[in-house]
Amino acid sequence: MIEKNHEPIIPKEVFEMVQDEKERRALLKGNLVGDRHKYTSKYAFSGKIYCGKCGNTFKRRTWNSTSKYKKIVWQCKTYIVDGKGACDAKAVGEQVLMDAFVKVFNRINENKDAFIKTLTDNIEKVLSERKTDKEINALDSQIEKIKNELKGLIKFQIQNNLDEDVYKEEYIRISKELEELRRRKAQLEKENSLKDDYRKRVDEIIQVLAGRQGLLEEFDDKIFNALVEKIEVLTPTHFIFVLKSGMRVEEV
Numbered sequence: 001m002i003e004k005n006h007e008p009i010i011p012k013e014v015f016e017m018v019q020d021e022k023e024r025r026a027l028l029k030g031n032l033v034g035d036r037h038k039y040t041s042k043y044a045f046s047g048k049i050y051c052g053k054c055g056n057t058f059k060r061r062t063w064n065s066t067s068k069y070k071k072i073v074w075q076c077k078t079y080i081v082d083g084k085g086a087c088d089a090k091a092v093g094e095q096v097l098m099d100a101f102v103k104v105f106n107r108i109n110e111n112k113d114a115f116i117k118t119l120t121d122n123i124e125k126v127l128s129e130r131k132t133d134k135e136i137n138a139l140d141s142q143i144e145k146i147k148n149e150l151k152g153l154i155k156f157q158i159q160n161n162l163d164e165d166v167y168k169e170e171y172i173r174i175s176k177e178l179e180e181l182r183r184r185k186a187q188l189e190k191e192n193s194l195k196d197d198y199r200k201r202v203d204e205i206i207q208v209l210a211g212r213q214g215l216l217e218e219f220d221d222k223i224f225n226a227l228v229e230k231i232e233v234l235t236p237t238h239f240i241f242v243l244k245s246g247m248r249v250e251e252v
């Protein structure tokens with residue numbers, strides 16, 4: 001027998017279920033946490049440049065804004081907010097970053113065919129691991145079954161006035177089972193949605209490369225956005241370009 005107490009019958013499980021559902025909906029809408037800058041960014045590099053020393057993002061700044069020595073740089077936010085003692089990463093010239101991207105792109109473009117082949121193989125591998133509708137539907141019908149079990153229990157309690165402790169114990173058991181199934185379903189959907197998202201990114205890279213004839217002569221923010229997930233700044237002249245396919249390209 002469980003001792004009588006005044007705890008709510010469904011404690012935090014329901015709350016967590018609601019949270020999961022919120023997260024799931026956000027994922028389906030594409031509002032991934034950390035991906036928000038995509039909709040608000042004014043500059044191609046906003047939210048995409050990371051400090052190789054402390055991991056924080058870089059912020060755009062204008063040096064000597066009123067003089068002819070005016071220069072646009074990107075600088076670690078930790079350095080800006082907490083000073084050199086917190087992070088001593090140096091600022092990077094915006095033009096340096098742009099030139100580095102042009103070089104990276106042209107290197108990739110020279111080996112375009114091999115590069116596209118690798119990307120296509122990657123997509124196929126990722127999609128082969130995608131969960132099918134059949135698996136998700138099977139979970140759905142299990143969820144329906146458990147929900148009915150729960151309804152049945154409530155109805156039975158109303159009609160037969162079951163011992164409160166027995167009822168409570170049973171209610172919690174079924175609720176937990178339901179919660180577990182919903183969590184599994186949300187997990188599957190999340191994984192699928194990430195895989196679909198990956199495919200879209202890689203498809204976009206392939207399209208950009210396939211549609212591009214000849215070398216890039218100057219920075220192009222559309223091409224940059226299509227290809228690059230982020231840039232890690234190791235020094236003001238040494239970068240790692242992380243492509244949206246997950247590939248890392250070093251540029252010194």
Ligand SMILES: [Zn+2]
Binds near residue numbers: 052054079088089
């Ligand atoms: Zn830093």
